[in-house]
Amino acid sequence: MTLPAESVAALGQRVWEVVSGHVLGGRSELAVAAPGACAEAARLRREPLPDAPAADPLLLVDEVGRSLREGNAHPDHPDFLAFVPAPGTVTGVLASALAAGFAVPTGWSFTGAVSSAIESATVRWLVELLGLAPGTSGLFVSGGSTANLTALTAARDALVGTEARGATAYFSDQTHLSVPRALHVLGIGEERVRVLPSDAHRRLSPDDLRRRVAEDRRHGLRPFLVVANAGTTATGDVDPLPELAAFCREEGLWLHVDGAFGAPAALTGRGRALLAGLDEADSVSVDPHKWLFQPAGTGCVLLRDPVFLTRAFGVELPGYLEAGAPGGEGGEVDYLNWGVEQTREFRALRLWLSLKVFGADAFRAAVRRGLDTADDIASYIDSRAGLEVVTGPSLAVVTFRGLVPPARRSLPAPEDTDRMVDEVCRELRSEGRAMLTGVTVGGRRVFRLCVINPRVERAGLRAVVDRVAALWAARAASAERSEGIS
Ligand SMILES: Cc1ncc(COP(=O)(O)O)c(C=O)c1O
Missing domain, CATH: 1.20.1340 (dopa decarboxylase, N-terminal domain)
Structure with missing residues (x-):
């Protein structure tokens, strides 16, 4: 061919x-979609x-x-404000082509000496950018779901072994679906997974956690894992990392931080303060394909002590692999021993090339811009009649609701306003105007904006919010009319 x-x-x-x-x-x-x-x-x-x-x-x-x-739909479009957008850089795209062109097997440092070295360096840069403890290391994987699975496998094997008899895990009800799914894959079924109700600020409560762990210990179970959020997907909230880290140390539990979406906030001074305690985690997931502007399929998992990756995934090399390796200089990593993949895509090259071409300061500025854009749009929403901020801004996520006109004689039922939120989002999408999603906060549907794309312009974003307000007002008025008729 x-x-x-x-x-x-x-x-x-x-x-x-x-x-x-x-x-x-x-x-x-x-059109955005x-x-x-x-x-x-x-x-x-x-x-x-x-x-x-x-x-x-x-x-x-x-x-x-x-x-x-x-x-x-175009997750890299400035009006794509749903889920977690994917505002990629052109260098990430070019690096994908470059890597594919060389058929690089990055699983094994003997045949992929250069690609493995580039991956090691990129991981080291990422550790530095996020302010994690020196010595922290890890590997590139397909995304946050795989990063969480990889970290949780290491945690299980380190603390409770593959049988994991009686092992229990803890996290809040705001945690991403990939976490319970990873535990399911690891053989830790629902009956041993404690999904704790989050507090009024949508965070995992250390007091509730302490109570639940003590109770499980009394029943002879083996608590081993706490998963904390550094940026929940729904509202961008951050669990109290320093308290959770102290508790995990005290109790001998593994602390995994899911920073798939939010960890890059630590590239800025403000974000670093919000994510204080991130450096105390045993493992961290971060997705360069989200807030580090790389193409889809670029995730990363980082362990404070990467020896736990080798313990979980290390294999004895068969003769045909073992035979080839010439003595290296030391420090080479055979990534097939750190994760489930042997033949691996050379994902690290995307972030490597982007950091080399633009410099880390450009990344810091782009992340800062997301935080600033969220502040700006939150103030705008609150200054506008008919809308009010519900949560945030938190790590570039703002949620808000439409208000019911004060002249209205009776308030619509909460289920009606819930339905109206999703209808407005669908209508915006069908206009090709913008993509927004509703989320449930405190039991009610609200609008959500995620503004990590540095190409989002303030004026354009305000226009989207104005359109939401107009669609909402039209619906609120027509709901009232039909109520009047009946
Ligand atoms: C907090 C969090 N964790 C994990 C994931 C899963 O990441 P991926 O879709 O890259 O598997 C997401 C995705 O949005 C996320 O927001």
């Missing part, structure tokens, strides 16, 4: 034209296997580029 060199050059050029048309400023004039059901997706799902070669590969690239632009 080869192509003539001229065809490869033309194809490469066309791929770059399509990609650069999107990533170099071509995002803001695009396709309105309604995607007919193109339905067609693609049914396509038969192509036995014969394409008549025109250039056309194919054009077509798939157009489909991706028109049929997908």
Whole structure:
């Protein structure tokens, strides 16, 4: 399967034209998401296997580029404010191509001496950027879910062994779904997973934790793990890390901090203060594909003592691998011994190239911008009639609600206002105007904005909020009219 060199050059050029048309400023004039059901997706799902070669590969690239632009939502778009956006840098995209072009096997330092060294250096830089304890190390994985699974495996093996008989784990009800799922994979079933109700500030209460751990110990169980949030997905709140770290030390528990979304706030002075205690964790998850601006599929897991990765994942090398290794200089890491993958993507190159090209200060400034944008939009929401901030700004997340007009004779039922939040979000999306999601805070649906994209402009964001207010007001008025008729 080869192509003539001229065809490869033309194809490469066309791929770059399509990609650069999107990533170099071509995002803001695009609808943030396709309105309604995607007919193109339905067609693609049914396509038969192509036995014969394409008549025109250039056309194919054009077509798939157009489909991706028109049929997908765009998490890198400045008006994508839902979930955790993915505002990637162009260097991350280029590094993906560079890495794929060299078929680099980064699992083993003998054949991947340079790629393993780059990964080690990038991890060391990340540890420095986040202000973690010297000696902390880890590896790149596919994302926060895998990072959590990797860290929790190390914790289980370190403290309770693979059987994990009677082992119990603790975290708040604000914790990401990947944490209970990781425990399920590790054989720690629901009956031994303590999902503690969060406090009024949506944080894990150290007092509740202490009580529950003591109770479980009294019943002969083996508490081993606390998972804390450094930025919950819903509201960006941070668990009380210093208190939790002190408690875990006292009790001999492993503290894992899920900073998949929020940990990069520690690149700024303000964020570092909010995340005080992050450096006391036994393990931390952080997703460069979120607030460090890399392409999807770039996560990282960091352990204060990486020997626990080798204990959990280390394997005896079969002869065909063992035989090749020449003596290195020392310090080389065979990443196949630190995680579940042997043949691995060279994900680290994305962050490495981006840090080298732009410099760490550009990253600090971009993260600071997210924090500042959240402050600005929260003040704007509170200054506007008809809306009020519910939570935040916290790590670039703000939630808010629409108010019911004071002239209204009776208040709508809470279920009606819950429904209206989701309807407004759907309507905005169908206009192609912006992507927002509702979240549940204190039992009620509210609007949520996540503004980590440094390309978010204040004026554009205020216009989105104005549109939410207008759609909300229209719904509140029509709810009142229909109530009046009935
Ligand atoms: C706090 C947190 N943890 C874990 C994850 C899972 O990350 P991924 O989607 O990269 O697997 C997310 C995703 O948004 C998250 O916000």
